[in-house]
Protein backbone atom coordinates (compact mmCIF):
# COMPACT_ATOMS: atom_id res chain seq x y z
CA UNK A 586 0.00 0.00 0.00
CA UNK A 587 1.07 3.60 -0.62
CA UNK A 588 0.00 6.92 0.80
CA UNK A 589 -0.44 9.64 -1.79
CA UNK A 590 -0.15 13.15 -0.42
CA UNK A 591 -1.59 16.05 -2.40
CA UNK A 592 1.12 18.60 -1.69
CA UNK A 593 -1.09 21.41 -3.03
CA UNK A 594 -3.67 20.63 -0.33
CA UNK A 595 -1.11 20.18 2.44
CA UNK A 596 -1.22 23.14 4.80
CA UNK A 597 1.65 22.20 7.05
CA UNK A 598 -0.13 20.84 10.10
CA UNK A 599 2.49 18.09 10.50
CA UNK A 600 -0.14 15.73 11.88
CA UNK A 601 1.00 12.94 9.56
CA UNK A 602 4.51 13.33 10.94
CA UNK A 603 3.12 13.11 14.46
CA UNK A 604 1.45 9.81 13.54
CA UNK A 605 4.76 8.33 12.37
CA UNK A 606 7.89 10.42 11.85
CA UNK A 607 9.66 7.49 10.19
CA UNK A 608 7.06 7.30 7.41
CA UNK A 609 6.07 10.90 6.83
CA UNK A 610 8.76 13.50 6.16
CA UNK A 611 8.05 17.18 6.71
CA UNK A 612 10.04 20.33 6.13
CA UNK A 613 10.98 22.86 8.80
CA UNK A 614 7.61 24.58 8.39
CA UNK A 615 5.60 21.38 8.88
CA UNK A 616 4.72 20.71 5.23
CA UNK A 617 4.85 17.20 3.82
CA UNK A 618 7.91 16.68 1.63
CA UNK A 619 7.05 13.54 -0.32
CA UNK A 620 3.98 13.02 -2.50
CA UNK A 621 4.22 9.24 -2.25
CA UNK A 622 5.02 7.18 0.81
CA UNK A 623 5.47 3.41 0.72
CA UNK A 624 3.57 1.71 3.52
CA UNK A 625 4.84 -1.76 4.37
CA UNK A 626 2.09 -4.15 5.44
CA UNK A 627 2.93 -3.64 9.11
CA UNK A 628 2.51 0.15 8.68
CA UNK A 629 -0.91 0.17 6.96
CA UNK A 630 -2.65 1.04 10.23
CA UNK A 631 -0.39 4.09 10.47
CA UNK A 632 -1.49 5.08 6.98
CA UNK A 633 -5.14 4.96 8.05
CA UNK A 634 -4.28 6.99 11.15
CA UNK A 635 -2.56 9.62 9.01
CA UNK A 636 -5.57 9.88 6.69
CA UNK A 637 -7.82 10.45 9.70
CA UNK A 638 -5.39 12.94 11.24
CA UNK A 639 -4.93 15.17 8.17
CA UNK A 640 -7.32 18.13 8.48
CA UNK A 641 -6.91 18.99 4.79
CA UNK A 642 -7.86 15.51 3.57
CA UNK A 643 -4.63 15.59 1.62
CA UNK A 644 -3.70 11.93 2.18
CA UNK A 645 -5.18 9.04 0.21
CA UNK A 646 -4.26 5.36 0.45
CA UNK A 647 -3.82 3.34 -2.74
CA UNK A 648 -3.00 -0.31 -3.36
Ligand code: SF4
Pocket residue numbers: 590594595596597598599600601602611615616617638639640641642643644
Ligand atom coordinates in the same frame (compact mmCIF):
# COMPACT_ATOMS: atom_id res chain seq x y z
S1 SF4 B 1 -1.27 16.11 8.06
FE1 SF4 B 1 -1.95 16.72 6.01
S2 SF4 B 1 -1.77 18.92 5.96
FE2 SF4 B 1 -0.56 18.19 7.68
S3 SF4 B 1 1.53 17.93 6.90
FE3 SF4 B 1 0.50 15.98 6.70
S4 SF4 B 1 -0.36 15.99 4.63
FE4 SF4 B 1 0.12 18.10 5.16
